[in-house]
Amino acid sequence: MHTLTIKKLWVKVEEKEILKDFSLELKSGEIHAIMGPNGVGKSTLSKVIMGDPVYQVIKGDILFDGKSILTMSVDERARLGIFLGMQMPLEIEGVTNADFMRSALHAKEKENFKLFEFIKKMDHTVDELKMNKDMIHRGVNVGFSGGERKKNEILQMYLLQPHMVLLDEIDSGLDVDSLRVVGTEVMNYYRKENPGMLVITHYQRLLDYIVPDFVHIMKDGHIVETGGKELVREIEAYGYTEITKKTQSIGTCVVKESITHE
Amino acid sequence: MNRIKVVNDIITEQVQTDAIEIECIPKCEFFRVSRIIIKIRKSCSLELSYNTTEETKLDVTILVDKGVHVNIFEKRTGEKTKVQYNYMLDTDARVEVTKFYMAHQIRELSQIHLNGEKAFIDYHLKTIASEKQKYDVVVYHHAKNTISNVYHHGVNVGSESFIFNVTGVIPKGNTGCILNQQSRILTNTLNVCKICPNLLIDENDVEANHAAHIGTFTAEELFYIMSRGISKKESLILLTEGFLLGGLPITESQHDVLKKEVEKVWR
Numbered sequence: 001m002h003t004l005t006i007k008k009l010w011v012k013v014e015e016k017e018i019l020k021d022f023s024l025e026l027k028s029g030e031i032h033a034i035m036g037p038n039g040v041g042k043s044t045l046s047k048v049i050m051g052d053p054v055y056q057v058i059k060g061d062i063l064f065d066g067k068s069i070l071t072m073s074v075d076e077r078a079r080l081g082i083f084l085g086m087q088m089p090l091e092i093e094g095v096t097n098a099d100f101m102r103s104a105l106h107a108k109e110k111e112n113f114k115l116f117e118f119i120k121k122m123d124h125t126v127d128e129l130k131m132n133k134d135m136i137h138r139g140v141n142v143g144f145s146g147g148e149r150k151k152n153e154i155l156q157m158y159l160l161q162p163h164m165v166l167l168d169e170i171d172s173g174l175d176v177d178s179l180r181v182v183g184t185e186v187m188n189y190y191r192k193e194n195p196g197m198l199v200i201t202h203y204q205r206l207l208d209y210i211v212p213d214f215v216h217i218m219k220d221g222h223i224v225e226t227g228g229k230e231l232v233r234e235i236e237a238y239g240y241t242e243i244t245k246k247t248q249s250i251g252t253c254v255v256k257e258s259i260t261h262e
Numbered sequence: 263m264n265r266i267k268v269v270n271d272i273i274t275e276q277v278q279t280d281a282i283e284i285e286c287i288p289k290c291e292f293f294r295v296s297r298i299i300i301k302i303r304k305s306c307s308l309e310l311s312y313n314t315t316e317e318t319k320l321d322v323t324i325l326v327d328k329g330v331h332v333n334i335f336e337k338r339t340g341e342k343t344k345v346q347y348n349y350m351l352d353t354d355a356r357v358e359v360t361k362f363y364m365a366h367q368i369r370e371l372s373q374i375h376l377n378g379e380k381a382f383i384d385y386h387l388k389t390i391a392s393e394k395q396k397y398d399v400v401v402y403h404h405a406k407n408t409i410s411n412v413y414h415h416g417v418n419v420g421s422e423s424f425i426f427n428v429t430g431v432i433p434k435g436n437t438g439c440i441l442n443q444q445s446r447i448l449t450n451t452l453n454v455c456k457i458c459p460n461l462l463i464d465e466n467d468v469e470a471n472h473a474a475h476i477g478t479f480t481a482e483e484l485f486y487i488m489s490r491g492i493s494k495k496e497s498l499i500l501l502t503e504g505f506l507l508g509g510l511p512i513t514e515s516q517h518d519v520l521k522k523e524v525e526k527v528w529r
Contacts, residue, residue, distance in 0.1 A: 050489050054481065078491035090486045094508020095500050103500055104490035139508060156490060 002028045002065055002081065002163040004049070004196060009060035011041075011048050011221075018044045018055070020221035026196040028163060033199045033207055033232070036218035037240045042200045043087060045218075046166045049198075050084040051077045064164075079108055083162030085153040087169040087200075092140040097152065098122070100140050101159050108160065118159075125158045128188075130181055146173025147182075154185050165189075165197045171206040183209025204232045219244050264308045270318045271296035281306035289319075295346075297321045305331040309516075314340030314365065323348040326355040328378060333358045335512055337519070342367040353378025353405070358511050363389040364523050374401040376408035385412045388506045390527050391421035398427045403468075407438040414457075417502055418449035419527060429460040430470065437467040447476045448505060499525055 004026040011019035018041040026032055034042050048055045049062060051074040061068050064080050072080070092100070101122060106113045126133055129151045141149050150170055157165060167186065171179055187210055190197060199210055207215075207229070215232055217225040217240065224244055225231065235243055264282050267275035273286055281304035287297040302308070302325065312320075322345065326332055334357065343365055351357060355378065368391075374383055389395060401410040414426045430441040445457045457474040479501045487497040503524050507517060 047485075050485075052485050054485075073494070074485060074488035075491050075493050075497075078489050084489050086486070086489075090482055092483060092486070092501070092504060094504025094506075095487075099500065099503075100487070100490070103492050103496060107491045107493065107496065139504070160490065 002196065004082070004164050005063040006049070007061045007063065009048070009062065010058040011044060011055050012058055013044070013055050018221055019048065022060070022222045024216070024223065026164065026198055028196050029194045030214070031190065031197040031199065031210060031212045033201060033212035033215045034218055035201060035215060035232070035235060040218045041221045042218055043168050046084055046168045046198070046200060049166060050074060050082060075107070081163035083157050083160055083165050085157060085165065085167040085170050087172060089141050089149045089153055091142045093142055095140050096137050097140055098136050101156065104156070105159060121159060125155050129155055129185055131155065147175060147178035150174055150182055151178065154182055158189060161193060163195050165195050167197065168200045169202065170199070171201055171203060179205060180209065186210050204236050207232050217243060264306055266308070266310050268298070268310070268312045270314050270316055271320050273298065279306060280304070282308065295319045295321045297323070299323045299325070301325045302330055302332050303327050307333045308335070310334065310336040312336070312338040312340070314343050317342040319344045321346045323350070325350045326352060326357055328352040329354045331356040333511060334360070335516055336361045338363045338365045340365050344369045347372040349374045349383065351376050351378065351381035351383060354380045356382045358384045359386065360510050360512055361387045362520050363387070366393040368395045368397070370397050372399045374399065374410065375404060376402065376410060377404050379405045380407045381405065382409045383411070384511070385410070386510060387414045388510070389416045390506070390524070391416055391418050391424045393421050394423045395421055396423070396425040400429045400431065401441065403430070403432040403436050403439045403441065406436050408436070409440040411442045412444070414445040415506055416447045417506065418447060418451055418453065418455055420451060421453060423454045424449070425456045427458045427460070429462060432463045432465050432468050434464040436465055439465070439468045441468065441470040443472040445474045448478055449476065450478060
């Protein structure tokens with residue numbers, strides 16, 4: 001059982017505060033969805049957890065199993081078992097997927113790394129994700145369609161077997177079929193490995209496959225509303241503006257209650 | 263596979279088929295530079311390996327006959343070197359050159375003469391510079407419908423001066439030529455790095471492109487790789503390998519040899 005705790009986090013980038021007093025606790029086996037309009041700090045949250053040096057933590061803490069990870073580098077956090085599936089996975093020319101993943105697994109497993117097992121596992125997962133086998137020997141994400149890039153992120157997740165999975169708009173750029181494959185495979189991984197999951201998305205469609213235990217709405221750098229899956233339908237029906245207005249009219253005690261519920 | 267091994271300016275090992283002829287003119291009172299002339303008569307592969315243990319000057323001429331296709335792989339290691347290359351391509355000759363340098367100081371001039379119609383050259387230079395290096399490449403499109411693709415990729419790991427001068431020449435009347443240049447330097451230092459792309463074109467009916475970039479690996483690239491648990495040092499090795507070795511027309515075993523050389527630099 002692992003726990004990722006974000007405690008009253010304040011984050012800025014280039015003198016602009018993005019996250020303001022953000023708190024959340026994510027445990028193994030829980031799926032949290034974060035929704036909210038553009039520019040409220042959803043992607044920032046995932047990158048700050050991963051340790052992107054572009055973002056500066058002003059106050060607060062991020063704890064993994066009770067220990068602060070703020071001073072840890074990106075790779076150290078990844079080796080703890082935190083994985084970020086990115087919204088816009090980068091193209092890295094010249095570095096093949098096979099080399100990339102072999103290096104990543106070698107870094108994780110060190111002397112226990114076995115090349116043959118890695119090849120077998122990679123082959124098997126590529127089949128499961130209905131990916132083209134050629135992509136193993138192609139540059140990381142080079143010439144990949146939007147869907148292939150997202151599948152590639154999921155492939156990496158399967159190979160690295162993280163304890164905490166952060167998925168930043170993993171549904172963007174996916175057609176209906178690819179969304180089903182990605183959503184189903186994420187859930188298969190969840191059932192198998194029981195990780196904690198933080199899913200950032202704009203749309204209900206992803207959450208039809210990845211069913212969240214908690215849904216949070218973010219605004220102005222913090223969570224303003226928390227609920228269950230039904231909140232997603234409310235958002236689809238009324239939009240963020242109406243939902244957050246409702247929250248404001250009820251008063252801050254509702255917000256506080258939601259945060260306590262987390 | 264034809265193989266030539268040169269130590270300083272002397273050929274020490276030579277494995278050749280009837281596809282190539284090699285002539286070596288040692289330096290003497292009149293010629294102060296050793297000359298190696300390689301005539302390529304039939305389609306083949308050629309591997310050249312140079313190692314210099316002392317300051318060396320060398321003149322290499324490579325003549326490629328009509329209709330011959332050749333893949334030349336060249337690896338250079340060692341000390342201070344001055345080299346001049348002349349590539350002479352006849353009609354329909356097709357040459358793929360891959361040069362991988364890990365030497366210290368280098369001053370190199372390569373003149374590529376596309377003498378016959380439809381002559382084609384793909385020229386890749388990959389180098390890791392720890393000391394002063396300067397490369398001049400001049401491609402002369404002497405005939406119609408000739409094609410040249412020149413790629414220079416260098417990583418500066420401490421060189422105080424690192425320069426690529428790439429010039430393409432197409433005289434009036436040589437229609438249908440295609441000339442591409444792409445030069446990139448990655449540097450982690452504030453030392454001088456220069457790329458001078460020159461297109462000297464006197465004919466309208468040609469296609470010419472050039473791209474030049476000096477910079478470093480981006481923070482986003484490092485973040486992405488490190489987010490999979492790979493340390494910063496290993497990420498830099500991976501990115502350097504990708505930058506220098508990606509997409510090269512070389513065999514797997516040549517790739518493995520070069521990979522080990524790149525790793526040596528960072529470890």
